[in-house]
Amino acid sequence: MSDPDPLAWETLESNTAYSCPGFEVVHERVRLPDGTETGFDSVADPAAVVVLGFTPEGEVVVIEEWRQAVERMSRGLPAGTVEPGEEVEQAARREFEEETGYIAAEMELLTTVEPLNGLADSVHHHFVAHGCRPTGSRELDDNESIRVDTAEYDDLLGALANDDLRDGRSALCLLYHARFGAESGVP
Structure with missing residues (x-):
C-alpha cells in the first residue's frame, strides 16, 4: 500500500x-x-448514467423534463440512477428504455466523470448508444414528467452554444463525444 x-x-x-x-x-x-x-x-449521491442515443437515421433521442429546482422544462439526454448491485451498462439500458421507450442495439461507455467532487461523491457514466428504436416500454418514476423527441446532433451542439440546452450532464456528454468520441473508438 x-x-x-x-x-x-x-x-x-x-x-x-x-x-x-x-x-x-x-x-x-x-x-x-x-x-x-x-x-x-x-x-x-448514487452513481448515475447518461445516454447519448442515436436512431438508425442518425438523430439523437432527447427528453424534456420538468426540473423543480430551476422551475422550468429542461431539454437534455436521458439519465438516471444506477440501482444497488446493477452494472452501469445495464443501468444505462434500463434508464434509456424507461425514460424514452427506446431500446439500443449497441451501447458503449464514453467516459466516467465526477461532476461535483468538491461537494458530492457523484459519479456519472456517459454512454453512446446506436440503433435506437422506440420498441420498448416507458416506465416513468412517480416524480418524473418527461416528453420524448429526437433532434439533429448538430442542432444539439448549436443549442449548447446558444444557451438553449443547459443540463450539465447532457452538455458534458455531447461535448465529450464531439471532441473525443471518434478518437476513443466511440463514433
Missing part, C-alpha cells in the same frame, strides 16, 4: 445529517494536513 498523499484529509468521524429519497447529506469531522480539525459537509 502506498503512503497517503500529504494533502489528504483524515476523517475522524462521519454521520448522516439529513437523508431523503435520492441523496444524503453527510457531516464529517476531519483533520487537515496542517493538523486543524474542522467540519465538512457533502452530498452522498
Whole structure:
C-alpha cells in the first residue's frame, strides 16, 4: 500500500445529517494536513448514467423534463440512477428504455466523470448508444414528467452554444463525444 498523499484529509468521524429519497447529506469531522480539525459537509449521491442515443437515421433521442429546482422544462439526454448491485451498462439500458421507450442495439461507455467532487461523491457514466428504436416500454418514476423527441446532433451542439440546452450532464456528454468520441473508438 502506498503512503497517503500529504494533502489528504483524515476523517475522524462521519454521520448522516439529513437523508431523503435520492441523496444524503453527510457531516464529517476531519483533520487537515496542517493538523486543524474542522467540519465538512457533502452530498452522498448514487452513481448515475447518461445516454447519448442515436436512431438508425442518425438523430439523437432527447427528453424534456420538468426540473423543480430551476422551475422550468429542461431539454437534455436521458439519465438516471444506477440501482444497488446493477452494472452501469445495464443501468444505462434500463434508464434509456424507461425514460424514452427506446431500446439500443449497441451501447458503449464514453467516459466516467465526477461532476461535483468538491461537494458530492457523484459519479456519472456517459454512454453512446446506436440503433435506437422506440420498441420498448416507458416506465416513468412517480416524480418524473418527461416528453420524448429526437433532434439533429448538430442542432444539439448549436443549442449548447446558444444557451438553449443547459443540463450539465447532457452538455458534458455531447461535448465529450464531439471532441473525443471518434478518437476513443466511440463514433
